[in-house]
Amino acid sequence: MKTYLDCIPCFFKQALEASRIAGADENIQRRILDAVAEALHEFPLEASPPEMGRVIHRLVQKYTGSVDPYLRIKERSNRLAMSILGKAMDILDHGNDRLRIAVELSIAGNIIDFGVNNSLDIEAELEKILSTERNTTGDEDRVFFHIDSFRESLIDASSILYLGDNAGETVFDRILIEEIRKMDGTKKITYVVKEKPIINDALEKDAIDCGIDNVAEIVSSGSDAPGTIPALCSDEFMERFRAADMVISKGQGNFEGLSDTKRTVFFLLMAKCPIIAADIGCRVMDIVLLHHMPG
């Protein structure tokens, strides 16, 4: 996805938030915003928003000396998600269509980062999202929820590359991966994390803390962009990306980086940002399962 002009005010908002989380005083915050303004001047709108996100968070790291400002937030997210795993499994066990519910849970798990910032009652919120979803008798209310082709692709796929998003959410990814393994234990599933700290994106340690190592091989994208941007990923990762029978991509950042990719990808995300929702053609806060099939 290209960068829209509407992303620009948001870049400054993100920079300010990250500066504060990194403990910058007002002077440093101002210097970071000035540096973002300068960097923006050179930034081509054809590039995707996570490319600018990467620049912003590198500036925050440079000016504050904090290598991983979101470390505590990620740790809190992991703990919070682990604490409601039982409840999530309960929802799964009481449903008729386990794969569908596991997909919905993995997408809804994206609200964990709202909870950490705003003290939402995540458990209640999750229940609400899922009950709204389950009350829809079919998929008519959904703009994009390609569960049937997702299911079919899963049956055929021997190798699956699963692109992770945020810490905490990782716990809900594990639920979906476990459901996939139940279909066929011989499938090779690889879970992708970021190479270095970037916002609250999951690193190898977060994936392990959430038990992903029990259900999948964990590899790095080779990049510290908050999304999968092919040009910034390692050759090794790109080889896996091209070779996998099926790619499951979680979250907005990975969608932004890959929405123009030439290969088939299943994008699973909550459309929290109005610009992304407009780009997809769905409503804000929609649960989206998009079967991306290039031309």
Next chain:
Amino acid sequence: MKTYLDCIPCFFKQALEASRIAGADENIQRRILDAVAEALHEFPLEASPPEMGRVIHRLVQKYTGSVDPYLRIKERSNRLAMSILGKAMDILDHGNDRLRIAVELSIAGNIIDFGVNNSLDIEAELEKILSTERNTTGDEDRVFFHIDSFRESLIDASSILYLGDNAGETVFDRILIEEIRKMDGTKKITYVVKEKPIINDALEKDAIDCGIDNVAEIVSSGSDAPGTIPALCSDEFMERFRAADMVISKGQGNFEGLSDTKRTVFFLLMAKCPIIAADIGCRVMDIVLLHHMPG
């Protein structure tokens, strides 16, 4: 009020909105945002936000050639406000405390600009704001609503300087001014508009279209800032500002410019912006009547 760092993302949002209203294409929009970023670099945070607002809208005018991008919006606001004047008078005639309701109406009239942009049902919204207000038995729920000192000051004041805010809202200012005149027809009331087009702020023409010329003398602040910033106003205006027995200041922009002034001012505003609400110490969307008494 000084400029908070949180105002910076909002400056870009305002610039983008104004560029689009002025009909700029994507390229020009981008150039305007770049120019705002450059101007921001030099902007001292000790200055108040409307000073930057003025810079932004001058840039929009420069890059688009549009001298008054909000002209149609202002005209629509005036018509919309005139069309619900009857309803507003009805609310006033059925209340016990006419001055209090006239104050509330003049503040609530500030939502007109929401309506013009978002097609809210302004009449229903106005009724809602006022019924919520009237349901409060006292002023305990309000953080700042200094109606008693406002009433006392009015009784004593022979000359009143009334600082207008947006077009449309002007109609509701007229209601309050008429109520003040009913208390004592000999009071000299002066209504202040902006010198040149700036966002949707009322100009002399808007005040006349809303019938202000029947109830007050109309003068200009001598400035095109979207708020009253003493250093940018004409000497003639500042003479009036210092000499008036009472100053009534409407809206956020005038508050931002005058919140540190050395003279007594009554600020009447809806705290629509979270930063302004925090600066005042009230809640977002509160109806505020603040008796500002320096030192």
